[in-house]
Amino acid sequence: MKNYYSLMGAAVVGICMCFSGCSEKPTIGSDMLAQVNDHSITEDHMKYTWQQQLPPKDTPEARRKVLDQLIRRSALADYAIAAGLDKDPMVIATFEGILASRLQEVELFPQIEAVKVTEAEALEHYQENQQAYMQPEGFSVAVLWFASRGVEPLEARYHKRLERLREDIIQQPSPVDQGFGKLSQMNTEHAASRYRGGVIPILQPTREHNQWRLAVLEIAKELSHPGQLSDVVVNEEGVFLVRLLEKREASPRSFDSVRSSITKQLKRDRVEVIKENFELTVVTAADIKRFDDRLQSLLLETPLGTMRSTDAFYIGQN
Numbered sequence: 001m002k003n004y005y006s007l008m009g010a011a012v013v014g015i016c017m018c019f020s021g022c023s024e025k026p027t028i029g030s031d032m033l034a035q036v037n038d039h040s041i042t043e044d045h046m047k048y049t050w051q052q053q054l055p056p057k058d059t060p061e062a063r064r065k066v067l068d069q070l071i072r073r074s075a076l077a078d079y080a081i082a083a084g085l086d087k088d089p090m091v092i093a094t095f096e097g098i099l100a101s102r103l104q105e106v107e108l109f110p111q112i113e114a115v116k117v118t119e120a121e122a123l124e125h126y127q128e129n130q131q132a133y134m135q136p137e138g139f140s141v142a143v144l145w146f147a148s149r150g151v152e153p154l155e156a157r158y159h160k161r162l163e164r165l166r167e168d169i170i171q172q173p174s175p176v177d178q179g180f181g182k183l184s185q186m187n188t189e190h191a192a193s194r195y196r197g198g199v200i201p202i203l204q205p206t207r208e209h210n211q212w213r214l215a216v217l218e219i220a221k222e223l224s225h226p227g228q229l230s231d232v233v234v235n236e237e238g239v240f241l242v243r244l245l246e247k248r249e250a251s252p253r254s255f256d257s258v259r260s261s262i263t264k265q266l267k268r269d270r271v272e273v274i275k276e277n278f279e280l281t282v283v284t285a286a287d288i289k290r291f292d293d294r295l296q297s298l299l300l301e302t303p304l305g306t307m308r309s310t311d312a313f314y315i316g317q318n
Helices: 002-019 043-053 060-082 089-113 119-128 152-171 181-185 211-220 255-285 292-297 309-317
Strands: 032-036 039-042 138-146 233-235 238-248
Touching: 032 043, 032 060, 039 043, 039 060, 043 060, 089 255, 119 255, 138 152, 138 181, 138 211, 152 238, 211 238
Parallel strands: none
Antiparallel strands: 032 039, 138 238, 233 238
């Protein structure tokens, strides 16, 4: 198998030789280092292979070794072509892929590298699309919570417990920035906030998907000022007592905070246009004939490893 793929690689080299117009017997030029059948091995071939391999020392022996390798590869490629492997679909696909990649490197990538977005362009985009760069409304809260699992005795027990705590907090409120303080250590099942006064990461209506956080958010929306306590709430997610720490209104982000992301987005958009135009130019210039009737009647084999379950069903019926 290893020899087969080595031969495939050599065949690609041979195809490259054919497509590069080397089918006629070359004249011996000053840059030719060897000749294999009708193909020449030039200084450029040697330089490229040398740079790829980077031998440890530049010695006459190392140079001869790399040239011998190029000669063997060229001989293998010629042999593969003689065997008809230049018509092998795998070789053609590989060769076309190499050419397409190289074309992009030579002609497309320099266009992409030249794409620039000035600060003035980024600022203009920011000013025209400010709604897209709003800091969404947010709520900072502390939570005491028990998972009642919809069991009524548990709901009643936890509801009574949090009611007592609520009354105690009203009588002796703790600083807002501490949430519920040490009370959370023994009065919540929310592990992530238990030792942080019940404080959870800020809630943003436009970004919440977790059902537990959505339940907390709905309670927080009813609170208007920092320090305010909710009633004890029972819902599908459990039993909650929520304290509002901060309510942040929606506001525009500063240009400085979003300049980098705007610049990257504008550059991505421009690169996509360049890619589309490049491919459109190349494909439009090609003389293309389609034979869709043949395409539809072509019998295609599905590799066994990628069969759909319906394929297996119908095979079993035959």
